[in-house]
Structures are given as C-alpha cells and as structure tokens.
Amino acid sequence: MAKRIDVSGLNAYYGSFLAIEDISMTIEPRSVTAFIGPSGCGKSTFLRTLNRMHEVTPGGRVDGKVMLDDENLYGAGIDPVAVRREVGMVFQRPNPFPTMSVYDNVAAGLRLNGTYRKSQLDDVVEKSLRGANLWNEVKDRLNKPGSGLSGGQQQRLCIARAIAVEPNVLLMDEPCSALDPISTLAIEDLIGELKERFTIVIVTHNMQQAARVSDRTAFFNLAAVGKPGKLIEIDDTERIFSNPSVQATEDYISGRFG
C-alpha cells in the first residue's frame, strides 16, 4: 500500500511568518526517510504539511504541491480529513486516548471509518498490536486504560493505532525523544519491520538514530533565527553520514555546527 511522496516548491507559513521555504524532494515508498537539522529549522513543520496537520495550527497555511502518487494533497476539492486517513502520524509524546482502553485505542481509527463489526475489529486490533510488537505485552489487558502502559508501550500503542487503518504513509515526529534507550530500541526495530509495508518518514534529533534506521536522510537548516528553514540536501543515509555534498551538512553531523 506504500505510496511515493513527491513535494515541489512547498512553503509553509504561521500567519505571515514564512517557516519553511521552497522545499522539493521525493520520498520513496517502502523506505525510511529521516529528517535531521537543528531546532527551529522547520523539519517538524514540513512533516506536518505531509498530512495537512500544519493547517490545524491557528494561522497555519501552505502553498506548493505534495503529490501522493498521482494525487495532489493540496489540490482543489481534497478533504484534509481524508488525507489524514491515508497518511498516519505518530507524535513526539505518546498520546493514546486516555479515556479509552488499549483495544478501543487501536480500534478508534477503524470506527471512524465506519467499521463496527466485532469480529473484524478483533482481527485488526490483534494484527495491529502484533505489527507494533505489543501484542504479547497487552493481550491480557486489552480492556485496561491505554494510559496505564509504560511510555514505550504507549508509543507502540500509538503506532498500532496509526497502522490499524492501513495508511499509505507513516509520519513520525521524534517518536523516541520521550523514551528510554530500551524502548527506543524496540521502536527502531519496529520501524525496520514496518518499512516493508509503509512509506516511513521520521524526524529525529538523534543522528545515530537517523543513521541506524533510515535509508535516506534529509538535512534541514536555517540561515538565522527568524529566517525560514530550508532543505539543504537529501541523499542516501550512508552518503550523508560519510561524504555529504554540502559543507553545512558535514559541519552539523560532525558536531562542528556554529
């Protein structure tokens, strides 16, 4: 189900402030693409333009083109709600619905789509939790609140919730930054498995993580505070971390950034 993303000439604004400027890139299906860069460079903003979440922030506005295979996400008559059903998202802090059980959390997206048959829901919930490597830990407590799980389990629950609706793309906004190293490892292993089925885009501050999990890496930077963020380069991860073509990338990766 994975689809290719093709971005061209994309600008995103907060009110009149231009947050990211003129971004063009291609994100390959069934691969992991990592976004790295200093804080404030617009990588999270860019990620949120890929499922039209940017515009839910007051003043958020986008122009440019994001093609998901043949469909422009910002084309006329495209419903942002429908876009978000195709492009799933996992957030920085685990955010299971606190009022719902583990089971209901995973089933939430399906119920939104109008699937209510118990047997079908049971199947998808089990499949998604297995897909998120969480099934064995929660199979005896499916009816307990999702917020009672540990942080790492909650984040995998959120991943299960996102993949339950079989999206074409999975966006992850620093999914491990609130987790301990062991939970982080569990999520990274999971990302490796999920890329067989989905197009995955991950924002991370952890360059080792980008090097470990991603196939392609995009480096974002901004000229100065108050200036828009820009895409500096995107290339195979190996190349970015060994022999990048732009000096700024090398400076950032080697920690010589000033």
Added chain:
Amino acid sequence: MDITTQKPAAPPAPGPSAPADSGAARGVTRPGDRIFLGLSRGSGIFVLVLMAAIAAFLTYRATLAISEDEANFFTSFEWNPSGVPPEFGIAVLAFGTVVSSVIAMVIAVPVAVAIALFITHYAPRRLGGPIGYVIDLLAAVPSIVYGLWGALVLVPHLDGLYGWLDDYLGWTGILEWNDGAPRSLFTVGILLAVMILPIITNVSREVFRQVPRMHEEAALALGATRWEVIRMSVLPFGRSGVISASMLGLGRALGETMAVAMVLSPSFTINASLLDPGGGTFAQNIASKFNEATEMGRDALIASGLVLFVITLLVNGAARLIIARRKEYSGANA
C-alpha cells in the same frame, strides 16, 4: 578514614554535623509559617464546626416539629402545621423541587455544553471571547432580577410553547395543557435552566479549554472531523468536569427561592401534568410562609429545609461517585 571515599560508600552518612542536621529536619520554625499554619488550620476547622452547627440546629428544630406532626411527614400532601392537631408533609415540596430541577438540568446541560464547545472549539477567537464574557455577566445577575424577568416576560409569552407541547406531547399526560396560566413547575424549570446555564457553561468551558492539544491531535491525525475530535478527545476528557459543573448548577436550582416564588402559583397538590399551575418547592415554600408562620410553623419549615439539605448532600455524593468510578479513565493520569 578518607572522607572522599566514605561519602559514596554510605550516602546517607550525615558526617560530623549529624546532631545539628537531625534537629534541622524537624524544621526551623519561622513565625510567618506558624501564623499561616494557624490561620489555614483554623479556617478549615471553622468550616467543619459551622457545618455541624447548621446541621445540629436544623435537626433539633425539625425534631421538635416532626414529633408533633399527626400526618406522615414524608407522604402527606397537607401543610397545616399550626392546626389542631398539626398536620404537614413534604411530598409536594420534594416532588416540585426535584421535578423543576430535573427539567432545568435537561434543558440547561446540553445547551451549556454546546455553548462551551462553540466558544472553545468553533468560534473564531474574537467572537468566542466576548460571548464568554457575556455569559460571565449572566452569572452575576441577581436571582430576583431573573424572577422579575420570569414573571413579567417569560410567563406571558409561554402560551405558544405550551400549545405546541400539548399538540405533540400532550398524549403523554405529563405534558398536557389544560389551559391554565403557565405558572407551572415546567415554567419554573425553564427559568431555572436560564439561571444555571452560565455556571455550567463557565465551568465546562474551562474544562474543555484544558484538553491537552496532543489528545486532539491524536484524533485529528487519525482522520477525525472536528465533531469526531470533540467526541473522541474533548468530551471524554471533560466528562467529569461537566458532571461537576452540572452538580453546581443543580445545587443552585434545588435551592433557588425568589425567582421560583415569583413565577409559580403555589398549591399543595401534585398535578398529573407538569404544565398545570400549582405545586411548590422547598425554598419557595419557606420563603413565602416564613414571615407569617407560628413557632410550630417555623419548625415545620425548618424540617423541610433539613430535607432539602439532605437532598443536596445526596446529589453531591452521587456526583462524586460517578466521577470516582471513571477515575482511571479520566485523563488526569496522562
């Protein structure tokens, strides 16, 4: 022994200053702390003593009256405490109080929640602010003013609504209009709904505003529409807050006095239809009878006040139970 190696080996080792430290753990008492502690502890105790005193007073005077009562205090429709023998009961008052408050809740809670959602999630900010402000002002209007408005504006304009209810719901019996003046428990309910709307709206609005952004984004990212976000994230998170808000409103509705007295034409009857004039509430009955009551009459009124007091306590207790039962799902732990 070298002090640098001793430290990590025994972290809690207090060292040579141990006696002074253990003294300090008990706390250096500063005059400011002591005064504040005394004031806050005193205030806390004072509230408890006050509550106990009120309960004791009500119970004592009520017992005096009830022991003289020749009718059944809970089931009698009579109110003749100065008669020989004295006969009085609270059935009519309990019915009127509960029914008018329930009508008020049924009308006010959905409207208040809808207004709160509109202000927090639908209205543009420059519209939501002023609306919230106006609602705050409504909460400050004295109840006598609501009573005047109810008697002079609401009552004369209810014929249309009563006719409509009679046409469509008259078959139920309880909403049948027999062409009496619309000074009924139903009208009281409408007026009480208007009066408790601001407080329920305000508290609900604050609760909805505190829904963490990340819970709403969780729903949005799954492809939820705005209404679905509200259903999945906002309402569940705000549930216990809305219940508390409703209980605050219910407390006010149960005890409301002047506005009810000005709108209702009271009688010691329970009508089959809520649209028939007549009935009464605890507070309204006390207000209209107290000035002219005999000693025995006052004690009887106090007995009815005690029942209102107990009903209010029960309502609050029930609300706490509802909230506590769903605590692990409340979102407070996330």
